[in-house]
Amino acid sequence: MLVLTRRPGESIVIGNGIKLTVVTIGPGRVKIGIEAPPTVRIDREEVHTRILQEQATDVLVAVSAEAGAARGDVNTTVVSAGETGVLPHHVTQPMPPGSTPLTSPGPQTQPPRLSKFRPPRKPR
DSSP: OOOOOOOTTOEEEETTTEEEEEEEEETTEEEEEEEOOTTSOOOOHHHHHHHHHHHHHHHHHHHHHHHHHHHTOOOOOOOOHHHHTOOOSSTTSOOOTTOOOOOOSSOOOOOOOOOSOOOOOOOO
16 A cells, blocks of 8 residues: 655546545545546445445346246246335336335324524534
């Protein structure tokens, strides 16, 4: 691992077209700006790890489905979102045709209201 010391406003160049700039340094926090070509994907480590895990499970599911299809023992039942109780992935995504909106049984309650009191901000 290469460790470099930089002050706010100073940059590091990696390869062709990737530039890291130290934006600010605060107590326990460093803000870094990254300039890279649009073809370069930039993720936080925890997000990158989660993506790799999801891709690995997708590959395992696909491989097991192919193996099951070769044996002829795969059940290919399609279930609509209304039957499974799963909401659409995105708010703007329309509900699948033929599905019913989910309703919760019992009395409808309003969400708790947030307090209007806000503590004063800490001075900088």
